[in-house]
Amino acid sequence: MADEALVKNKQVVLKNYVNAGLPKESDMEIKEKSIQLKVPEGTKDAILVKNLYLSCDPYMRNRMKKLEDSYVPSFEPGSPISGYGVAKVVDSNHPEYKNGDLVWGTTGWEEYSLLTAPGLLFKIQHTDLPLTYYTGLLGMAGMTAYTGFYEICTPKKGEYVYVSAASGAVGQLVGQFAKLLGCYVVGSAGSKEKIDLLKNKFGFDEAFNYKEEPDLDAALKRYFPEGIDIYFENVGGKMLDAVLLNMRVHGRIAVCGMISQYNNDKPEATHNLMYIIPKRVRMQGFIVSDFYHLYPKYLEMVIPSIKEGKITYIEDVAEGIESAPTALIGLFIGRNVGKQLVVVARD
Amino acid sequence: MADEALVKNKQVVLKNYVNAGLPKESDMEIKEKSIQLKVPEGTKDAILVKNLYLSCDPYMRNRMKKLEDSYVPSFEPGSPISGYGVAKVVDSNHPEYKNGDLVWGTTGWEEYSLLTAPGLLFKIQHTDLPLTYYTGLLGMAGMTAYTGFYEICTPKKGEYVYVSAASGAVGQLVGQFAKLLGCYVVGSAGSKEKIDLLKNKFGFDEAFNYKEEPDLDAALKRYFPEGIDIYFENVGGKMLDAVLLNMRVHGRIAVCGMISQYNNDKPEATHNLMYIIPKRVRMQGFIVSDFYHLYPKYLEMVIPSIKEGKITYIEDVAEGIESAPTALIGLFIGRNVGKQLVVVARD
Known part of the structure; x- marks a missing residue:
C-alpha cells in the first residue's frame, strides 16, 4: 500500500x-x-x-x-x-x-x-x-434544455412556447433557446424577483407568478389567446391540467420533470388528459442521459451564443x-x- | 323546380x-x-x-x-x-x-x-x-387502426402490444395488424364472448375480461411480466392508470379514444402520468382524418390480407x-x- x-x-x-x-x-x-x-x-x-x-x-x-x-x-x-x-x-x-x-x-x-x-x-x-x-448551462441542465426543446418539442419559428419553473436551471435556457429561434415565449415562476428576471434578464415575452393566479386556465388564456404549441413541463399537477385545456392542434409537451409532485405521497391527479385527442397532442417524457451523444453538438451551438452575450x-x-x-x-x-x-x- | x-x-x-x-x-x-x-x-x-x-x-x-x-x-x-x-x-x-x-x-x-x-x-x-x-374495416375504423398503429405507435417486430376495447371496430384490427407484424398481443374486453373472439378468431396471444379483474395493474403484470411497449388506448380512466405503471422504456401510447370517459360529467383523473418520465414514454393523441391521404396505401396493404384470410x-x-x-x-x-x-x- x-x-x-x-x-x-x-x-x-x-x-x-x-x-x-x-x-x-x-x-x-x-x-x-x-x-x-x-x-x-x-x-x-x-x-x-x-x-x-x-x-x-x-x-x-x-x-x-x-x-x-x-x-x-x-x-x-x-x-x-x-x-x-x-x-x-x-x-x-x-x-x-x-x-x-x-x-x-x-x-x-x-x-x-x-x-x-x-x-x-x-x-x-x-x-x-x-x-x-x-x-x-454547460452540463446536465443545459443538455436537458437543449434536447428537450430541440429534440422532443421539434420547435418551429413563430410558435407559442410556455415554460413552467421558468427561472430554474433548465427553464431559463429553454426560454432563451426558444427566443433565439423566434418563438413567442411565456414563463411562469413563483416570485416577483423571478418574474422580473424572466422578462428583463432572459428576454421572455411575458411571465407570470403562478402563486398569484387563482385560475391557471384563465392565466394561460390571457397569455396565450391562440393557445400553446409547445409546453416544456417541469412542474406537473394543476399546471399541467390547465395547460392541457390550452394546447393547440398538433401541440407538443416535453415532460422533463414534475417537481410539484416529488414530495407527494401519492401523485396529484390529472383530469384533462382527454384533450390530447382532439388537439392531437404529443406528450413525451425524456431523460437527458439518452441524448449525451449530442453533447459536442450542443457545445458547438451554445458556446458562441454565450460568448456573444445571446445566452445568459x-x-x-x-x-x-x-x-x-x-x-x-x-x-x-x-x-x-x-x-x-x-x-x-x-x- | x-x-x-x-x-x-x-x-x-x-x-x-x-x-x-x-x-x-x-x-x-x-x-x-x-x-x-x-x-x-x-x-x-x-x-x-x-x-x-x-x-x-x-x-x-x-x-x-x-x-x-x-x-x-x-x-x-x-x-x-x-x-x-x-x-x-x-x-x-x-x-x-x-x-x-x-x-x-x-x-x-x-x-x-x-x-x-x-x-x-x-x-x-x-x-x-x-x-x-x-x-x-375498409372505412374510418380501419384507417384509425392502421394509422394509429403504424404511424403513431411506430411498432417493431417482437414488441409487446396491449389493446383495450380490443374486440371493437378498431381494436380487433390493431391486434391483427400487430400479430401480422410479429408482435406479442394482449387484448382486453368486457365479456367472455369477446375474450373468446380475441383469442380464437383474431389470434391475440392472450385476452382478459377487465370486468373480472379487481386489480388491473396485477392483470397487466400477469400478461406483460416484461412490460408493455405499445398501448393502443381506446378506453381511458383506470385502465390508462394501470398501463402507465407497466410501460417499458421508450414505450408508445397511441390515444385513439377514451370511451370510458365520454358519459362522465367530469373526466376521471389519471394519477400515474409521472411515469412517462423515467420510462421515456411518448403518448400521442390522434385523429384519423389527419391521415386520410394514406387511404390508398392502406387499401393496398389490407385488401390482399383480407382476401388471403389473414385479416378477419x-x-x-x-x-x-x-x-x-x-x-x-x-x-x-x-x-x-x-x-x-x-x-x-x-x-
Whole structure:
C-alpha cells in the first residue's frame, strides 16, 4: 500500500429514506471521514477527484425515496449521496484521465471521491468559461434544455412556447433557446424577483407568478389567446391540467420533470388528459442521459451564443459543503433563484 | 323546380343535447320527412344519396354534447344526426360523381341525404368485398387502426402490444395488424364472448375480461411480466392508470379514444402520468382524418390480407334505421360485439 497521508473528507450523508413529504436538513448530515488522495492499488481504471462544485437537481428528490424500479438507484442511507458536479482529477490509473484534468458528471457529495466508473464523466475542454457553468448551462441542465426543446418539442419559428419553473436551471435556457429561434415565449415562476428576471434578464415575452393566479386556465388564456404549441413541463399537477385545456392542434409537451409532485405521497391527479385527442397532442417524457451523444453538438451551438452575450445564465451559489443540504432542499420550496449549486472548493 | 315525386325520408333526430350521463334511446327520435330524389336547382356541386349502411362510432357521443370548441361540431337538436356511412348516389350535379356510384364518408342518419360537401366522401372502387366493410374495416375504423398503429405507435417486430376495447371496430384490427407484424398481443374486453373472439378468431396471444379483474395493474403484470411497449388506448380512466405503471422504456401510447370517459360529467383523473418520465414514454393523441391521404396505401396493404384470410372482421349488424338509436347507445355499455353498424337499405 502506498505511503500517502490521509486527508479529511467531509461528506453529505443521507440518514434515512424520505419517502413522502418535504425533505428536511435533518434528513442529511455532514460526516467527516478521511481518504488517501490516491487510487488504491488493485482498483483498475479509476480516478480520484477533488470535488469543486456540486449541482442541486430536482431528480435527486426521488433518489431519497426507497425505490425498487427506478432509472437511477436510490441513495443509500448512511453513505454520501451522489449527483452531478465539477471536479479535478488528483490521481488516476485510467488511461483517459491524468492529474489536473477537469471533469463534470456523476460524483459524490463529498470533498474527494474515488470514481470507479468514469464513463459517467465528461472531460472539460473549454476552460475559458466559468467552471460553475458545467453544473448547469454547460452540463446536465443545459443538455436537458437543449434536447428537450430541440429534440422532443421539434420547435418551429413563430410558435407559442410556455415554460413552467421558468427561472430554474433548465427553464431559463429553454426560454432563451426558444427566443433565439423566434418563438413567442411565456414563463411562469413563483416570485416577483423571478418574474422580473424572466422578462428583463432572459428576454421572455411575458411571465407570470403562478402563486398569484387563482385560475391557471384563465392565466394561460390571457397569455396565450391562440393557445400553446409547445409546453416544456417541469412542474406537473394543476399546471399541467390547465395547460392541457390550452394546447393547440398538433401541440407538443416535453415532460422533463414534475417537481410539484416529488414530495407527494401519492401523485396529484390529472383530469384533462382527454384533450390530447382532439388537439392531437404529443406528450413525451425524456431523460437527458439518452441524448449525451449530442453533447459536442450542443457545445458547438451554445458556446458562441454565450460568448456573444445571446445566452445568459443565473446561478444561485451556496458556499461550502456544509450548506449543501439546505441548498438541495431549497429547490423543492423554490428558494433558489436560477441554477442552484454548491461550492466545495474553487480549485 | 323539377317535377319529381317526393319520397318518404325517415331520419334519426337528436331531441336535446346530452351533456352528461349515458344517452338514452329517448334522447333521439325517428321522424318521417319527405325528400325529392334530385339535387335542387341552384345547389351546385351536390349529390343526393341513398344511405345503405350507417356506422356507430364512439366519437359520436361527444357530438351529442353542446361543445363550443370541438374538432367536430355538435349535432343540432331537432335535426338528423350525421356520421360515417355507405351510400349510393341517386342524383348528382357534381363533376366527380354520377348516379350509381357507391361512396363512404360523412352522411346523414336518414334514408336519403343531400350532400353539399362531398369532399368528405370516398368513392368505393373495390366492390368485390362486403359493402358493410366500408363502415369499418375498409372505412374510418380501419384507417384509425392502421394509422394509429403504424404511424403513431411506430411498432417493431417482437414488441409487446396491449389493446383495450380490443374486440371493437378498431381494436380487433390493431391486434391483427400487430400479430401480422410479429408482435406479442394482449387484448382486453368486457365479456367472455369477446375474450373468446380475441383469442380464437383474431389470434391475440392472450385476452382478459377487465370486468373480472379487481386489480388491473396485477392483470397487466400477469400478461406483460416484461412490460408493455405499445398501448393502443381506446378506453381511458383506470385502465390508462394501470398501463402507465407497466410501460417499458421508450414505450408508445397511441390515444385513439377514451370511451370510458365520454358519459362522465367530469373526466376521471389519471394519477400515474409521472411515469412517462423515467420510462421515456411518448403518448400521442390522434385523429384519423389527419391521415386520410394514406387511404390508398392502406387499401393496398389490407385488401390482399383480407382476401388471403389473414385479416378477419366481426360486425354487429342492426337491421333498419329504427334500430339506430339503440345500436348507437349500445356502444357505450359495450353491448356490441365487433363493429356496430345499422342497415338502412341493402341496395
